[in-house]
Amino acid sequence: NAGVTQTPKFQVLKTGQSMTLQCAQDMNHEYMSWYRQDPGMGLRLIHYSVGAGITDQGEVPNGYNVSRSTTEDFPLRLLSAAPSQTSVYFCASSYSIGDNEQFFGPGTRLTVL
Amino acid sequence: KQEVTQIPAALSVPEGENLVLNCSFTDSAIYNLQWFRQDPGKGLTSLLLIQSSQREQTSGRLNASLDKSSGRSTLYIAASQPGDSATYLCAGRGSGGSNYKLTFGKGTLLTVNP
Numbered sequence: 372n373a374g375v376t377q378t379p380k381f382q383v384l385k386t387g388q389s390m391t392l393q394c395a396q397d398m399n400h401e402y403m404s405w406y407r408q409d410p411g412m413g414l415r416l417i418h419y420s421v422g423a424g425i426t427d428q429g430e431v432p433n434g435y436n437v438s439r440s441t442t443e444d445f446p447l448r449l450l451s452a453a454p455s456q457t458s459v460y461f462c463a464s465s466y467s468i469g470d471n472e473q474f475f476g477p478g479t480r481l482t483v484l
Numbered sequence: 485k486q487e488v489t490q491i492p493a494a495l496s497v498p499e500g501e502n503l504v505l506n507c508s509f510t511d512s513a514i515y516n517l518q519w520f521r522q523d524p525g526k527g528l529t530s531l532l533l534i535q536s537s538q539r540e541q542t543s544g545r546l547n548a549s550l551d552k553s554s555g556r557s558t559l560y561i562a563a564s565q566p567g568d569s570a571t572y573l574c575a576g577r578g579s580g581g582s583n584y585k586l587t588f589g590k591g592t593l594l595t596v597n598p
Contacts, residue, residue: 375527404584404585411590412590413573413588413589413590413591414573414575414586414588415588416584416585416586419584419585421584427584429584429585430585461527461528463528468583468584472518472530472533473518473530473575473586474530475520475527475528475529475530476527477526477527478526478527480525
């Protein structure tokens with residue numbers, strides 16, 4: 372198993388540009404989520420999904436969009452990038468919501484100029 | 485609202501020492517608690533998961549405990565090695581309507597000196 376994979380590893384955007392961060396898992400996990408990690412802030416939940424076709428907002432959803440058309444993939448879209456979205460983004464998955472171990476991807480380091 | 489605190493923020497120890505990392509949480513209605521390791525520029529690696537009904541979990545030189553009544557978890561590392569140097573994060577999963585997310589502490593940066 373490849374586990375949780377994320378692309379790209381690094382990205383530089385200009386303010387106002389849009390892009391999609393890709394996340395995929397091959398463990399047949401129902402629950403997937405996106406976190407951002409900022410210095411001094413810890414990791415914060417952006418959006419999550421409990422299965423294909425079902426998504427919901429986390430703590431910091433503004434400026435981000437998600438969809439889940441398959442069990443394997445959970446892309447995160449930045450609609451109009453802002454410098455405040457400069458961060459490291461992590462995708463995570465687990466077998467189900469609740470009591471299961473979470474597995475994290477390697478992260479995408481995003482810089483918005 | 486659940487808040488998770490990790491003390492100390494940084495710890496430096498000589499190789500071979502046994503050490504304890506601390507994690508405290510404000511809401512005792514916790515579903516489970518997970519410890520992670522993060523190397524610089526890398527993702528999070530899961531170390532141990534403790535369910536709310538458990539008091540401890542062990543994996544190799546690592547032992548994690550959970551005391552819901554006091555709102556504390558500890559990660560014990562025996563016979564530390566330079567390869568243990570990393571940031572250690574704890575995260576609590578809420579129960580009931582909050583079970584969709586992990587609330588993370590800000591981590592303890594561990595340095596093990598040869």
